Amino acid sequence: MLEFFSLREGGEAAELPAVTLEAFAGQSNATAVRIEPGEDARALLPHLDRIALVEVNFPAFGDGRGYSAARILREAGYKGELRAVGDVLVDQLRHMVRSGFDSFAPDQPLDPQLVDAALNRFSGVYQKAADAAALIWARRHG
Amino acid sequence: MYQYDQYDQAMVDARVAEFRDQTARRLSGQLTEAQFRPIRLMNGLYLQLHAYMLRVAVPYGTLNSRQMRMLAHIARTYDRGYGHFTTRQNIQYNWIKLAEAPDILADLATVGMHAIQTSGNCIRNISSDQYAGVSADEIADPRPLAELLRQWSSFHPEFTYLPRKFKICVIASAQDRAAMRLHDIGIELVERDGASGARIFVGGGMGRTPMIAPEIRDFVPFAEVVSYLEACLRVYNRYGRRDNKFKARIKILVHEMGADTYRAHVEEEFAHMKTLGLDPPLAELERIAAHFAPPPYETGLSDAIDRSDKDFALWLDTQVKPHKQPGYAIVNISLKPIGGIPGDASAEQIDLMADLAETYSFDELRVTHAQNIVLAHVRKADLHALWKALEAADLATPNLDLISDIIACPGLDYCSLANARSIPIAQRIAQRFADIGRQKALGELKLKISGCINACGHHHAGHIGILGVDRKGVENYQLLLGGSGAEDVALGQITGPGFDEDGIVDAVEKATDVYLANRTDGERFVDTFRRIGMAPFKEALYA
Amino acid sequence: MKILTGNDLATGDVIWWTGEGWSIHVNDAVDVGDKGEAIAQAESAARRVNEAYVIEATIDANGVRPAHIKDRIRALGPTVRPDLSLKPADPTAGNWVI
Numbered sequence: 001m002l003e004f005f006s007l008r009e010g011g012e013a014a015e016l017p018a019v020t021l022e023a024f025a026g027q028s029n030a031t032a033v034r035i036e037p038g039e040d041a042r043a044l045l046p047h048l049d050r051i052a053l054v055e056v057n058f059p060a061f062g063d064g065r066g067y068s069a070a071r072i073l074r075e076a077g078y079k080g081e082l083r084a085v086g087d088v089l090v091d092q093l094r095h096m097v098r099s100g101f102d103s104f105a106p107d108q109p110l111d112p113q114l115v116d117a118a119l120n121r122f123s124g125v126y127q128k129a130a131d132a133a134a135l136i137w138a139r140r141h142g
Numbered sequence: 143m144y145q146y147d148q149y150d151q152a153m154v155d156a157r158v159a160e161f162r163d164q165t166a167r168r169l170s171g172q173l174t175e176a177q178f179r180p181i182r183l184m185n186g187l188y189l190q191l192h193a194y195m196l197r198v199a200v201p202y203g204t205l206n207s208r209q210m211r212m213l214a215h216i217a218r219t220y221d222r223g224y225g226h227f228t229t230r231q232n233i234q235y236n237w238i239k240l241a242e243a244p245d246i247l248a249d250l251a252t253v254g255m256h257a258i259q260t261s262g263n264c265i266r267n268i269s270s271d272q273y274a275g276v277s278a279d280e281i282a283d284p285r286p287l288a289e290l291l292r293q294w295s296s297f298h299p300e301f302t303y304l305p306r307k308f309k310i311c312v313i314a315s316a317q318d319r320a321a322m323r324l325h326d327i328g329i330e331l332v333e334r335d336g337a338s339g340a341r342i343f344v345g346g347g348m349g350r351t352p353m354i355a356p357e358i359r360d361f362v363p364f365a366e367v368v369s370y371l372e373a374c375l376r377v378y379n380r381y382g383r384r385d386n387k388f389k390a391r392i393k394i395l396v397h398e399m400g401a402d403t404y405r406a407h408v409e410e411e412f413a414h415m416k417t418l419g420l421d422p423p424l425a426e427l428e429r430i431a432a433h434f435a436p437p438p439y440e441t442g443l444s445d446a447i448d449r450s451d452k453d454f455a456l457w458l459d460t461q462v463k464p465h466k467q468p469g470y471a472i473v474n475i476s477l478k479p480i481g482g483i484p485g486d487a488s489a490e491q492i493d494l495m496a497d498l499a500e501t502y503s504f505d506e507l508r509v510t511h512a513q514n515i516v517l518a519h520v521r522k523a524d525l526h527a528l529w530k531a532l533e534a535a536d537l538a539t540p541n542l543d544l545i546s547d548i549i550a551c552p553g554l555d556y557c558s559l560a561n562a563r564s565i566p567i568a569q570r571i572a573q574r575f576a577d578i579g580r581q582k583a584l585g586e587l588k589l590k591i592s593g594c595i596n597a598c599g600h601h602h603a604g605h606i607g608i609l610g611v612d613r614k615g616v617e618n619y620q621l622l623l624g625g626s627g628a629e630d631v632a633l634g635q636i637t638g639p640g641f642d643e644d645g646i647v648d649a650v651e652k653a654t655d656v657y658l659a660n661r662t663d664g665e666r667f668v669d670t671f672r673r674i675g676m677a678p679f680k681e682a683l684y685a
Numbered sequence: 686m687k688i689l690t691g692n693d694l695a696t697g698d699v700i701w702w703t704g705e706g707w708s709i710h711v712n713d714a715v716d717v718g719d720k721g722e723a724i725a726q727a728e729s730a731a732r733r734v735n736e737a738y739v740i741e742a743t744i745d746a747n748g749v750r751p752a753h754i755k756d757r758i759r760a761l762g763p764t765v766r767p768d769l770s771l772k773p774a775d776p777t778a779g780n781w782v783i
Contacts, residue, residue, distance in 0.1 A: 037384075061177075061180075061303070062180060062263070062303055063303065063384055064263075064300075064301070064302060064303025064304060064379055065379060065380055065384075067299060067300045067301075067302070067303065067379070068300055068376055068379050068380050071299075071300050075414070075418060089177060091164065091177075091181055092303075094299070095297075095299035095300075095302050096299075098299035099299045099300055117163065118160075121156050121159060121160055122152075122153065122156045122157075122160075122297070123152055123156070124149050124152060124153065125297070126153070126293045126294060126296050126297065126298075127293075127294050127298055127299075127368075127420070128418070128419060128420045129299050129300065136149040136150075136153075136293070137293075137422040137423070137426045139149065140147070140149070140426060140429065141422075141423055141425050141426060141429075168694075169694065169695060169732070171732055175729070175735060175736065189692055189697065189735065189736055190697075191699075191755070191758060191759055191763075192697075192699060192759065192762060192763065193692070193696070193697035193698065193699075194692075194697040222769055236763075237697075237769075238697065239695060239696045239697055240694065240695055240696070240697060241695040241696065483765055483766075554754065554755060554758060555758060555763035555764055555765050555766075556763055558755070560755075563758075563764065563765075565763075565765045566764065566765055569765070615752075615753060615754065616754075617754065
């Protein structure tokens, strides 16, 4: 069972102490930060080049604000590790990957077979997001 | 109408496999109900009063005979012989077993149907005008854009866990036949300076706090509609309230921050998002639009109709509407027989309608938000034969938009959210006004009944609206007057204290008596109400 | 008295706690006293019931009568389709519901 896994090339994920967004603002040497659902990911945009890890907390899987936070960071060019933490279930993984997450620290360990099935079940996607999945309208029009 | 290509088919097939796996994990205990509930809702499956209820999507209300026959098959094979057409143009089955739901979805997938996102806090079925493609007043068929947006909204990774449900409607005429202004996002196709695009309204809805959507942007070119909607949804996903389920819709966000502030947030996000390559090329909208090309109409047909059969003439006058193609007509099939259950159809009736669509309407049917069915392309020469077939199956009640053409939610007979039963009230009102002459004398009178504040019966938008409430354990009914979901959109006003189940039927009759006593030439019920106000009605109701 | 009700997980059938198991007939329901929540939890964990909850009910010569009309409709079936109720052959069955 997976208590943590990463999709980043090289596999190994950053083991950094993530500070809160509020603390991050005052700490010029922090390289890892954690965002809560109600916080604005855009506050990090001026500092992306010094951030190696952003943790996005999902206290409850039904609160979908973390998906927007992730996409916003990727759209701004963030290339570091983007980790979904908390109430992360295998049934949300694909949307998380599509939104830009590349590592996961779920509260409950995940079955690797279910993870594999979830990530590979759909061969195409209907909308462009933060991943490189096969975009159906692009395939239709060459 | 749209036909799936291999990519669309692969998506629904994968979704079936995914749900089959998820259902197995629920039944074996690997998933708790709390973890499974959002999943099953996003596959249209509710746990309802008597069993599981499955809501199957009918995208923008359009389907063909093959799909209609599958709906009958599901009613017969997995349910108890009937289905219920809903106010969002979908169909519901009330007696579903969870263990069989994956098989039902697999059957649906074989004809290009699904139950994807028909519930849950995500973007729901996109609705449209039931006369799309055949009404002279539209600037273009709204359904290609609705299909484009259906695909865009399906399995959207960012917008699958919104604060609350999200309903979008697309129309293409000034006349609003789909209650567009009462949706979370309402879209009207428009032309500006020779370019085609969309006028966007955001923040409408019914329920506990009904609101009419304000215009947020007067024009978005088609080439940018997707990125604009992404901006609208992202602002909602980020800022919509999540602390209180009853204040979580986008209408509350737009209202609380103000339309101007919401608009500014969206414009800022849109300026960013339209640079990200999110918009499909116009070629994709054109590809979809090609599926909606007009059918091969015959030309040189006669417009003459033999009206000598009086019952046929009666039906013609209420149910048949003008078609933009000479020699053709739009036919409305009533699912509101007097004393029947509004919107319900038996498997046999569904099969018959499929046959009739194939024979008489280029194999196409529409579901309306008023819970009726439309055959959109019928030759005038075929109307009599069609009518006879409908009449034999109790599908020819001539009551479109009359008082017995009632929109009613399933209510406490079926729904665990309800406070009161709605169907028996609808039946009794229809029976009180059964005489067709009396109904025609009253004229257009849109009566809508909801069994609870969630307003699935659209009672706020009724010329006469009825809301069922629970008054110390006893069913009670509030009366509202003057609402409308058409282009003269308005929210109904409560008359005063509620009535019991006998009283509400009498109250409706008294309200119609006030109308008859006060109307001037050509005024509908709602027009007279708007002119004379609530006072004369209140006086009669509570004398 | 207090009785326990819910739905069968796989079929969705409305069911009532009999003291030993679950029945689709409300007249088989027993008084659970103050043990309803505990039974509900145990039975849900064992997947023998879904979304169970405790309700008030009375018992008389006709049988067990849930206090709230919603549960009486659950017990019998939709009042507008007596043919689909648990007692389709009994034309007076609906009288008990209201």
